[in-house]
Amino acid sequence: MAAGLLERTEELGTLDAALASAAGGRGSVVLVAGEAGIGKSTLIRSFTAGPWADTRVLAGACDDLITPRTLGAVREAFSGRSPRLEELLARGARDDLLAGVLAELTDPVRPTVLVVEDVHWADDATLDVLRYVCRRVERTSAVVVVSYRDDEIGRDHPAQRLLGGLTGVPVHRLAVPHLSAAAVASLAGGTALASAELYRLTGGNPFYVTEVVADGDGAAATGAPRPRGGARRAPRTRGRWSCSTPARSSRRWRRSRSSTSSAPGRPPRSPAADCATSASARSRTVRAGPRAPTPPASRPGRSTSCACSPRGSPTGRSRHGW
Numbered sequence: 001m002a003a004g005l006l007e008r009t010e011e012l013g014t015l016d017a018a019l020a021s022a023a024g025g026r027g028s029v030v031l032v033a034g035e036a037g038i039g040k041s042t043l044i045r046s047f048t049a050g051p052w053a054d055t056r057v058l059a060g061a062c063d064d065l066i067t068p069r070t071l072g073a074v075r076e077a078f079s080g081r082s083p084r085l086e087e088l089l090a091r092g093a094r095d096d097l098l099a100g101v102l103a104e105l106t107d108p109v110r111p112t113v114l115v116v117e118d119v120h121w122a123d124d125a126t127l128d129v130l131r132y133v134c135r136r137v138e139r140t141s142a143v144v145v146v147s148y149r150d151d152e153i154g155r156d157h158p159a160q161r162l163l164g165g166l167t168g169v170p171v172h173r174l175a176v177p178h179l180s181a182a183a184v185a186s187l188a189g190g191t192a193l194a195s196a197e198l199y200r201l202t203g204g205n206p207f208y209v210t211e212v213v214a215d216g217d218g219a220a221a222t223g224a225p226r227p228r229g230g231a232r233r234a235p236r237t238r239g240r241w242s243c244s245t246p247a248r249s250s251r252r253w254r255r256s257r258s259s260t261s262s263a264p265g266r267p268p269r270s271p272a273a274d275c276a277t278s279a280s281a282r283s284r285t286v287r288a289g290p291r292a293p294t295p296p297a298s299r300p301g302r303s304t305s306c307a308c309s310p311r312g313s314p315t316g317r318s319r320h321g322w
């Protein structure tokens with residue numbers, strides 16, 4: 001399979017510009033949204049792996065726990081990186097912690113990238129820290145990158161207080177798009193599975209592309225599943241399968257394919273298809289052609305422009321656990 005980051009030049013350009021702006025003393029928030037497996041983490045990793053010798057990268061992720069760990073992502077981000085923050089976290093000193101995180105993002109010498117992934121699983125305390133910091137981000141030297149599965153955040157989701165409450169804050173909103181048919185073909189490179197069929201099966205979701213290809217070329221012949229609604233419709237992540245991660249859904253998919261007998265002429269349903277049942281798919285433009293992987297050195301030049309586009313409104317819901 002061909003490797004490399006495909007069709008993310010524009011998104012990397014936005015992230016690079018945000019970092020350049022932060023280095024100049026104007027921080028911002030970058031919201032990275034998209035369905036499971038669309039490539040949010042891959043995009044963010046590619047950005048933070050850039051040639052930023054002078055940039056401090058702090059990264060944490062929220063987990064799909066039944067009882068979310070209080071401040072789990074914040075702890076992860078600062079673990080081994082800031083004795084002061086670790087001490088505040090150990091003490092549970094809430095007000096000091098809020099000020100402390102903000103201070104960490106206001107390094108006059110070098111910019112900071114703070115990544116908090118998967119806030120659709122965030123605990124309330126992490127959301128509070130993010131909200132506090134994001135609302136003041138402009139006067140920091142930091143880029144706060146927040147990722148989430150947009151189809152898992154409904155109107156009443158606690159994260160709406162963060163996502164909808166960024167009025168007046170420099171925010172870049174990146175909706176990570178599906179891969180084009182050409183990019184899918186490139187990703188599958190060299191397999192016998194016809195590219196058009198692969199694109200049809202996966203809807204351009206890179207996770208599903210890699211899974212179908214890894215599953216072997218026989219998948220198509222044996223009736224590999226396809227997302228409902230055609231190639232422009234995304235594999236969704238909720239519904240009968242309750243597939244909270246692509247990995248989990250993929251395992252179920254494989255199991256179902258080996259153990260479930262389907263009606264003649266009807267392929268077993270994929271998690272993608274099953275998960276499509278409960279969500280109204282947002283149509284996304286599938287780009288026309290593949291873009292070359294973006295080596296750090298050839299990324300678009302930095303710019304200081306910042307797209308401030310707050311939208312939505314807070315739900316007014318307040319839940320505290322710390």
Ligand SMILES: Nc1ncnc2c1ncn2[C@@H]1O[C@H](COP(=O)(O)OP(=O)(O)OP(=O)(O)O)[C@@H](O)[C@H]1O
Pocket residue numbers: 003004005006007008034035036037038039040041042043149187206207210245246
């Ligand atoms: N732009 C891309 N080009 C090539 N491969 C990609 C691209 N984006 C993602 N992939 C592949 O798809 C897989 C899934 O991507 P990733 O884990 O980043 O998705 P995600 O949006 O973070 O999903 P989740 O919501 O489950 O965290 C990656 O392991 C990678 O192999």
Ligand SMILES: [Mg+2]
Pocket residue numbers: 040041042117
């Ligand atoms: Mg991810």
